[in-house]
Amino acid sequence: MMQKRGRDLLQRWEHNPIITYDDVPLQNNTVFNGTPVKFGDEYLLLLRVEGQQGYSFFCLARSEDGLHFNVDDQPCMLPTEDGPFALWEENGLEDPRITFIDGWYYIMYTAVSGYGHRIALARTNDFENFERIVMVSGPGNKDGVLFPEKIDGYYARLDRPIGNGVGSIWISYSPDLKNWGRSELIISPRARYWDSSRVGASVPPIRTEYGWLEIYHGFKMTSTGPIYRIGTVMLDSDNPAKVIGRCLNPVLSPREEYERIGDVRNVVFASGAIVEDDGEVKIYYGAADTSICVATAHIDELIESCFEKTELMSEDFCKTTCPYRRI
Amino acid sequence: MYRIAHKTGQDVIKRCKYNPLITIDDLPFECSDIWNAGVVRLHNQYLLLLTVETLEGSGCIYLARSADGYGFLVEPEPFMTASREEPFARYETFGIFDPRITKIGSKYFITYLAESEYGRRTGLACTDDFQTIDRMQFISEPDTKSACLFARTFEGCYAMLERPSAGDSIWISYSDDLIHWGSSKVVITPRGGYWDSNRVGAAGPPIEIEQGWLLVYYGEKDTSAGPLIRLGAAILDRDDPSCVLGRSNIPILAPRERYERIGDVGNIVFSCGAILEEAGQLKVYYGASDSCICLGIATVDEVVQICRENRE
Numbered sequence: 001m002m003q004k005r006g007r008d009l010l011q012r013w014e015h016n017p018i019i020t021y022d023d024v025p026l027q028n029n030t031v032f033n034g035t036p037v038k039f040g041d042e043y044l045l046l047l048r049v050e051g052q053q054g055y056s057f058f059c060l061a062r063s064e065d066g067l068h069f070n071v072d073d074q075p076c077m078l079p080t081e082d083g084p085f086a087l088w089e090e091n092g093l094e095d096p097r098i099t100f101i102d103g104w105y106y107i108m109y110t111a112v113s114g115y116g117h118r119i120a121l122a123r124t125n126d127f128e129n130f131e132r133i134v135m136v137s138g139p140g141n142k143d144g145v146l147f148p149e150k151i152d153g154y155y156a157r158l159d160r161p162i163g164n165g166v167g168s169i170w171i172s173y174s175p176d177l178k179n180w181g182r183s184e185l186i187i188s189p190r191a192r193y194w195d196s197s198r199v200g201a202s203v204p205p206i207r208t209e210y211g212w213l214e215i216y217h218g219f220k221m222t223s224t225g226p227i228y229r230i231g232t233v234m235l236d237s238d239n240p241a242k243v244i245g246r247c248l249n250p251v252l253s254p255r256e257e258y259e260r261i262g263d264v265r266n267v268v269f270a271s272g273a274i275v276e277d278d279g280e281v282k283i284y285y286g287a288a289d290t291s292i293c294v295a296t297a298h299i300d301e302l303i304e305s306c307f308e309k310t311e312l313m314s315e316d317f318c319k320t321t322c323p324y325r326r327i
Numbered sequence: 328m329y330r331i332a333h334k335t336g337q338d339v340i341k342r343c344k345y346n347p348l349i350t351i352d353d354l355p356f357e358c359s360d361i362w363n364a365g366v367v368r369l370h371n372q373y374l375l376l377l378t379v380e381t382l383e384g385s386g387c388i389y390l391a392r393s394a395d396g397y398g399f400l401v402e403p404e405p406f407m408t409a410s411r412e413e414p415f416a417r418y419e420t421f422g423i424f425d426p427r428i429t430k431i432g433s434k435y436f437i438t439y440l441a442e443s444e445y446g447r448r449t450g451l452a453c454t455d456d457f458q459t460i461d462r463m464q465f466i467s468e469p470d471t472k473s474a475c476l477f478a479r480t481f482e483g484c485y486a487m488l489e490r491p492s493a494g495d496s497i498w499i500s501y502s503d504d505l506i507h508w509g510s511s512k513v514v515i516t517p518r519g520g521y522w523d524s525n526r527v528g529a530a531g532p533p534i535e536i537e538q539g540w541l542l543v544y545y546g547e548k549d550t551s552a553g554p555l556i557r558l559g560a561a562i563l564d565r566d567d568p569s570c571v572l573g574r575s576n577i578p579i580l581a582p583r584e585r586y587e588r589i590g591d592v593g594n595i596v597f598s599c600g601a602i603l604e605e606a607g608q609l610k611v612y613y614g615a616s617d618s619c620i621c622l623g624i625a626t627v628d629e630v631v632q633i634c635r636e637n638r639e
Contacts, residue, residue, distance in 0.1 A: 115513050116493040138500070138511045140493025141468065162492070163446020163469025170468055179507035183468045184414065185445050 009251040009305055010230070010283060010295035017258050017291035018069055019047065019061060025073040026059070027052055030263055032286030034061065035272035037098045037105060043274065044127060045069055045284065046076070046096045046107065047292065055079065055092030055112070060127060066274060066282055067294060077107075077122070077130050085132050088113045088120065097271055099146040099204045101155075106177075108144040108157065111135065119144035119159055121177060134178045137161075143169075143200035143217075149207065151240060158186065158214065160200035167198035169216060169233075171241050184241040187233055189218065194229050194250050197221040202230065202270040203283070208303055211237045211244055215270050215283060215302070218250070228267040229253045230285065234306035245306035252285070252295055262288025275299060339633055340558065340580040340611055340623035345397050347586050347619035348612075349377070354389075355403040357382060360591050363614035364391075365426040365531070366600040367435060373602065374457060375399060375612060376406060376426040376437065377620065385409060386422030388439065390457060396602065396610060397622065407439075407452070407460055415450070415462055418443045423450065427599045429476040429532040431485070436505075438474040438487070441465065449474040449489060451505065464506050467491075473528035473545075475599075477568060478535065486568060488514065488542070490528035497527050497544060499569045512569045515544065515561060522557055522578050525549045530558055531600040534609075538631055539565045539572055543611060545597055546578065556595040557581040558613065562634045573634035580613070580623050590616025596623075603627065 024031050029052050034045040043066040050056045058077040061069040077096075079089040091112040099106045104123045107130070111120040116139030122132045136144060136157070143160040150156070154173040157180070161170055168188035172180040189196050195218025203215040212235040219226040229250035236242040254266045270285040279299045287293045351358055362378035375391040390406040391399040407426075409419035421442035429436050434453050437460070441450040446469025454460045467474065470492035477486040484501040487508065491498055497515040500508040515527050523546020533540035540563040547554040557578035564570035582594045598613040609630060611623045 115496070115516075116491075118511075134509065135511060136509065137468070138471070138489075138491045138493075138498055139496075139513075140470070140491055159468070161446070161468040161470070163448075164444055166446070168445065172468065174507055174509075175503075176507075179502055179504075179509035181466060181502075181507035182464060183448075185417070188445065 007249070008253060008255070008295075009249075009301055010297050012256065012293065012295045013067060015067070016256065016293040016295075017287055018067060018294055019045070019071065019292040020290070023069070024049055024059060024071045026075070029054070030290045031059075031071075032289045032292060033095045033269055033271045034284050034286070034292045035096050035098045035107075036066070036274050036282070036284050037100065037272075038274060039105075039127060043069075045292070046098060047071065048094055048096065048286075049075070050092075050289075056094050058093055058096055058109075076127070080132065083132075085111070085120065085135070088115065088118055088135055090114065093120075095143065095271055097145045097204050099148050101146070101148060106146050108136070108146050110142040110144070116140050117142045119157075121146075136174075136177070136180060143202070145201045145204040145214075147205050147212070147240065151238075156240060158201035158205065167200055169199055169201050169214075186235065186241060187216070187243060187246060193248075194218060194220050194227075194253070195231055197226060199231075203273045205235065205240065206273065206275060206281075206299075207237070208234075208299065210303055210306075211235050212240050213299075213302055213306065215251075215273060217269050225264075225266065227254065228269055230268055230270050230283070232302055232305045234303065247305045248308045249305075251297065251302070251305055252283075254288070256287070258291055258293065259287040262290030264289035268293075338578065338580045338583075338623075339629050340625045342584065343397065343622035343624060346584070346621040347615060348397060348622055349375075349391065349399055349401065349620040350618070353399075354379070354401050359384065360618055361614070361620055362386075362617045363425050363597050363599045364612050364620050365428040365437065366602055366610075366612045367428040367430065368602055369435075369457065373399075374428075375620065376428060377401065378424045378426070378599075378614070379405070380617075381422075386424040386442070388423060388426050399620075406457070407437075409441075410462060415441075415465075418445060418448055418465060419450070420444065425473065425599050427475040427529075427532055429478050431476065431478055431480075436476055438466070438476060440472055440474075446470045447472055447492075466502075466506070466508055473497075473530075475529050475532040477533055477540070481566065481568065488529040488533070490526075495526035497529055514563070514569055515571060515574065517546070521576065522546055522548055522555075522581075523559055525554065530598040530613075531611075533563060533568065534601065534603050535565070536603070536627055536631070539563055540568050541609075541627065541630065543579070543598055543601055543630075553592075553594070555582070556597055558596055558598060558611070560630045560634050562631065573631075573636075575630075575633045576636060577633065579625065579630060579633060580611070582615070584615070586619055586621065587615040590618030592617040596621075
């Protein structure tokens with residue numbers, strides 16, 4: 001089923017892309033960066049659709065197998081025109097990520113206005129009614145993902161502020177999802193590497209036996225623009241501010257035509273994943289800001305990818321703590 | 328809204344005749360420069376927390392004391408230096424800068440700028456007596472500057488003004504515990520065509536007056552030779568400080584004197600705090616050209632009047 005290309009760990013589905021603008025029964029420019037969730041018997045994908053006017057909003061797509069989707073004919077979340085959120089959403093809603101906690105599906109998304117990009121939080125329990133809760137960050141921040149569990153009694157999120165001109169992944173904590181603090185840097189770009197110019201959180205962290213698996217995006221700037229790739233990092237399960245492993249190589253790079261050609265070329269950008277019972281992880285990603293694709297790997301392979309590097313760990317650590325070590 | 332003609336050089340803030348109050352020659356140690364200072368009155372003394380740039384190029388904070396608010400003695404040892412202990416050290420590797428002091432209850436809280444390769448964040452520390460100091464937490468992600476706390480709570484919530492780099496505007500955030508912050512809103516943005524057209528930030532903790540909160544802020548206009556940084560003022564609503572009641576169309580202090588024009592970073596007047604005297608006199612301590620500390624004095628009534636000329 002899956003097609004092996006290049007040296008990427010993730011295997012693309014052979015019928016990618018799974019959703020293009022032709023599949024959206026609304027006037028639209030492009031569709032990309034969808035976040036998946038299993039809801040009842042269905043796979044739902046909350047899509048970022050960019051309208052022809054140029055601003056983005058969210059639509060739901062539904063599927064029985066997580067591969068073949070039908071997109072609803074009405075948007076499920078549009079920029080609000082009244083209330084306290086209107087000011088911050090004037091230029092659209094972008095890049096949603098769903099995290100399930102205590103009966104609610106929380107949606108962290110980027111609200112765009114003349115005041116900058118901010119992270120916003122909404123929730124639903126039926127995917128019919130969406131309730132905006134709060135703006136969780138100041139301006140200049142995006143790619144917020146919520147952990148599916150509290151850490152020491154506090155909610156936790158990863159995000160991507162810009163510090164000293166560089167986009168990095170940070171963690172913040174909250175007692176109530178409203179006020180956030182105790183922020184710490186998690187990872188920053190690495191010189192010489194594929195993620196040398198910017199990194200940001202992509203998929204809400206996945207709990208594994210070895211810690212929190214974060215599937216992130218990194219880019220390297222070239223003379224014709226950035227190349228966005230997907231990587232993995234493992235965070236300590238008790239203290240997720242602590243990095244215990246980080247991939248050396250990207251797990252997916254733009255190679256296919258649908259990843260190379262589009263409104264923003266050379267972009268693969270994950271925004272959610274489903275871990276199946278057999279350990280298969282379906283990673284949903286936007287390709288070239290123009291379509292939505294899926295690629296898979298086994299959870300063990302993704303865990304392993306975090307530890308292919310020894311830079312962060314002593315040899316002893318690798319021998320005793322890390323069961324997976326790529327040669 | 329038309330702009331009111333104003334005489335050149337007739338800033339509302341009048342310069343103290345002893346300016347500059349502190350230059351590097353007044354320091355009992357060697358350093359590269361003095362930048363900006365936060366100020367507070369404690370036991371009939373005026374205390375200044377000075378940002379000092381070391382010869383190596385890092386920032387640290389020194390304490391200066393005065394009986395009259397004019398003549399200051401700077402202590403020979405730093406009051407606060409970049410932390411060498413985690414979790415603070417990694418975010419302070421380039422130094423700590425621009426302290427602003429707010430008294431809440433019986434404690435003095437200091438918001439300062441921590442700088443590192445990871446960007447600029449706001450640190451929060453507190454002291455009872457200016458003898459010892461406790462670092463509490465960083466209260467922003469990067470890149471954020473010019474944070475200061477309000478001296479009281481609003482419906483039980485602490486409030487802070489800050490200037491995130493994105494948008495170069497003054498924002499307000501609220502907190503139940505001074506550690507976790509949220510409900511951020513934009514308060515003051517740069518105005519095209521004005522003296523504060525490129526960047527604005529709080530120039531010291533807001534001061535509660537009859538009409539609301541008096542905020543002295545800095546505004547920058549970019550020129551071909553770099554920014555021109557001036558001071559202006561705004562009045563924020565007493566109960567809802569995210570609401571701007573008035574804002575000065577014109578600066579209340581602009582670089583004009585030689586010590587404000589000439590220095591490591593010329594054409595800057597930049598404040599981190601002011602003292603409101605009983606007689607309604609506002610003493611604004613300001614850094615000039617990132618090279619010395621000066622004093623400017625205005626009456627609150629005049630500053631309020633300037634703000635009222637542009638009701639928002």
